[in-house]
Amino acid sequence: MRPVSPVLKSTLEYGPLLVFFAVFMLLRDRTVAVAGRELSGFVFATLVFVPMLVASTLALWALTRRLSVMQVMTLVLVVVFGGLSVWLNDPRFFKMKPTMIYLLFAGLLGLSLGLRRNWLGAVLGDAVPLRPEGWRALTLRLTGLFVALAVVNEVVWRTQSDSVWVSFKTFGLPVLMVLFFVANAGLFTRYAAGDSETGAGRD
Template sequence: MTEQNSSGQVSGRAIPGKLKAALEYGPLLVFFAAFYLFKERAITVAGTEYSGFIVATAIFVPVLVAAMAVQYAITRHLSVMQIVTLVLVLAFGGLTVWLNDPTFFKMKPTLIYLLFAGALGVGLMRGKPWLQAVMGEVLPMTHEGWMILTRRFTALFLGLALANEIVWRTMSDEVWVNFKTFGLTAIMFIFIMTQSGVISRHGIDKDEDVGPN
């Protein structure tokens, strides 16, 4: 029997709220904890010394893969954004560990946000709010409402990409880890909370016609 999960996707089973939160935020918290556990000491493997940042990255990548594997096993679905994020984490996390250089992992959020902003921007130029394809089932709105929200998310992603570049290029590993773990999450949460106005103005019943897709 199929159900809808909290992201609105049809799946074999829905993920309980607490488990969903653990799968989404757990890997990031593991990275945060691992960094602070190893930040004052280096780990030597096969004659190569790795800093706490590299060790935390090496722990984070398989934890994220495992979390997404659990989610897929339950729902039989991963969103496009999750797949893109997973591919980039594997690529940039792998390069960070292989080359023993934290730069690649720090650049990853910038590339992710630019890809999301670019994809949404292309949709906007075509008059198609592609954000609706991701969130439309749980947040029914008019076409105009989705265009407004998509423009705002595009601007947000561009701003986050710029902020990440500034932080990792000008500040310490510790500052970046805190910014990545709490800063970016807080900004996203606050942004979503501030969109209640457009959501309430353009919200519709699911049975109503929402206009062009």
């Protein structure tokens, strides 16, 4: 993988989401005419977000010549569910997109556990070297996290306003992911590859 500036990488990864948030906040109480159709501010923000994410993902690939499986699956689901929201002028499809992504990730990780395959390590092994038992523990915990995030997303978008959901999507979900990895710092230390510890204790 080619080296890329961390600032540029973060901009490409999170820029489209921040633009979505900004456009929504600007137009949340308005409608926008596009090709003779009246779109809500939410749907118009989705219309802006989808091609931006496609462009930023292609730029990441051009710079690094590598995309993770999660990035590819996320892009596909964003295009599908975002496209449905724009086509049908219905924000519900885009709101369901995180649920589908998290359930898909949970299903794949659960399947890897059942098949005794280290798919997570194949994706993250270069960045987080762990012993096999560490990868199994992390896979199990991430599976639970993704199921929980799917449930939380469903509760938020079905019970809260568009503004609350957009803020939750833009800031809440990334913060929850960061907190998860911080909370599991002990696991990374205990099961670090090359560590002589047995890792038999609980984290």
